Amino acid sequence: MEDSPVSHVKNQQGFEIAKEAYAAVGVDVEAAILRADAIPVSMHCWQGDDVIGFDGSDSLSGGIQTTGNYPGRARTPEELRADIDKAISLIPGKTKLNIHACYAEKNGKAVDRDAYTIAEFENWLSWAKTGKIGLDFNPTYFSHPMMDGDFSLSSYDETKRRFWVEHGKRSLEIAGAFAAGTGQPCTVNFWMPDGYKDTCADTVKHREIMTRSLDEIFSTPYDKHAVLASMESKLFGLGVESHTVASHEYSLGYAISRKVLYTLDAGHFHPTEVISAKISAVLQFLDQILLHVSRGVRWDSDHVITLDDELQRIMDEIVWNNYDKRVFIGLDYFDASINRIAAWAVGMRNARKAILNACLAPVDAIRAAEYSGDYTARLARLEDRKTLPFGLVWAYYCETKGIAPDGAWLDEVKAYERDVLGRR
Numbered sequence: 001m002e003d004s005p006v007s008h009v010k011n012q013q014g015f016e017i018a019k020e021a022y023a024a025v026g027v028d029v030e031a032a033i034l035r036a037d038a039i040p041v042s043m044h045c046w047q048g049d050d051v052i053g054f055d056g057s058d059s060l061s062g063g064i065q066t067t068g069n070y071p072g073r074a075r076t077p078e079e080l081r082a083d084i085d086k087a088i089s090l091i092p093g094k095t096k097l098n099i100h101a102c103y104a105e106k107n108g109k110a111v112d113r114d115a116y117t118i119a120e121f122e123n124w125l126s127w128a129k130t131g132k133i134g135l136d137f138n139p140t141y142f143s144h145p146m147m148d149g150d151f152s153l154s155s156y157d158e159t160k161r162r163f164w165v166e167h168g169k170r171s172l173e174i175a176g177a178f179a180a181g182t183g184q185p186c187t188v189n190f191w192m193p194d195g196y197k198d199t200c201a202d203t204v205k206h207r208e209i210m211t212r213s214l215d216e217i218f219s220t221p222y223d224k225h226a227v228l229a230s231m232e233s234k235l236f237g238l239g240v241e242s243h244t245v246a247s248h249e250y251s252l253g254y255a256i257s258r259k260v261l262y263t264l265d266a267g268h269f270h271p272t273e274v275i276s277a278k279i280s281a282v283l284q285f286l287d288q289i290l291l292h293v294s295r296g297v298r299w300d301s302d303h304v305i306t307l308d309d310e311l312q313r314i315m316d317e318i319v320w321n322n323y324d325k326r327v328f329i330g331l332d333y334f335d336a337s338i339n340r341i342a343a344w345a346v347g348m349r350n351a352r353k354a355i356l357n358a359c360l361a362p363v364d365a366i367r368a369a370e371y372s373g374d375y376t377a378r379l380a381r382l383e384d385r386k387t388l389p390f391g392l393v394w395a396y397y398c399e400t401k402g403i404a405p406d407g408a409w410l411d412e413v414k415a416y417e418r419d420v421l422g423r424r
């Protein structure tokens with residue numbers, strides 16, 4: 001409304017209509033926007049270059065796979081940071097960046113993953129400080145000659161096992177430097193592909209070795225408030241279908257007994273299982289957890305997350321249960337068949353939409369129906385919630401944050417593709 005007397009905001013009129021509709025169901029839209037805006041979402045750096053990194057590998061292994069060959073993949077740290085900057089300019093709210101150890105910048109030095117220090121990540125840290133952005137970290141237990149097939153921390157080869165134990169320790173140290181430098185806690189996600197392609201005869205030995213290795217890593221002194229180590233479970237990997245050392249029960253058990261976090265990846269369970277149903281269950285026994293929000297299509301395919309029922313349920317669980325500080329939200333997908341910056345923007349904007357929509361839900365009324373045993377009203381209110389004018393609030397939120405609204409952001413990506421990606 002250019003001629004609106006109340007504001008210069010284009011979406012002001014729509015916002016006023018939405019505010020009224022939400023007020024009618026007892027929801028304060030302004031408070032919802034403030035809350036949603038402050039919930040951090042960690043954007044994974046690895047969507048920008050198909051999980052390749054800069055420390056020597058030119059292909060991906062370890063049971064995960066990126067498919068597609070869309071032009072414009074970031075080939076250098078500078079290109080990747082430029083692409084990340086572009087993506088972040090299209091995403092409202094508090095964003096963090098999630099970095100894998102394979103994104104080390106060795107600057108010609110002969111240093112390997114068992115000896116990385118903050119020196120190999122200085123450029124990432126100063127980038128984060130400039131943008132006042134928090135960082136998260138991951139040891140990289142894949143795509144490396146010291147992998148023992150698909151085994152790392154649970155390898156029978158003592159030299160290789162020790163290499164990976166050292167890598168874990170270095171990762172906690174680097175995360176400590178990230179936390180100190182940014183003034184924000186840094187999660188460290190431990191995912192190891194360890195396992196067998198075919199039926200194995202001994203399911204115990206590797207698990208015992210894995211436990212010993214992890215215990216060695218976490219015996220290193222680190223600040224447990226600033227560095228939040230987490231164990232990610234998995235059902236199976238590509239070429240690692242029959243036995244997974246760090247399975248769900250293993251990783252959850254380890255996390256609970258050792259008081260580290262547990263990572264729920266949306267693609268790491270049987271296709272009919274959903275992680276939204278697991279959040280409040282595991283939080284009965286853990287203080288904090290980490291999420292890898294992803295979208296598996298028939299398997300752990302890591303498709304770009306869409307604004308689907310499960311994404312909404314995940315965010316509803318976090319917001320409705322006041323888990324804002326207990327659940328760390330990270331995204332984990334990699335699609336090389338479409339513009340990679342659009343892949344980030346779509347997924348991150350969807351995560352933020354679902355968070356905002358969760359904050360806007362008339363949860364008190366819905367729960368009141370449930371507590372009084374009126375399941376008819378519960379169902380009716382849950383369904384009515386779906387047609388509240390959420391889009392008007394989202395458009396207003398984007399505009400007030402200086403972020404391109406739906407319908408406009410893609411033009412910015414297309415221009416960047418023409419001017420930058422197209423020249424690579």
Ligand code: RNT
Binds near residue numbers: 046051064234332
């Ligand atoms: C693999 C895990 C893991 C990786 C990233 C790159 O199945 O989900 O989190 O996707 O670490």
Ligand code: ZN
Binds near residue numbers: 191232265292332
């Ligand atoms: Zn994951």
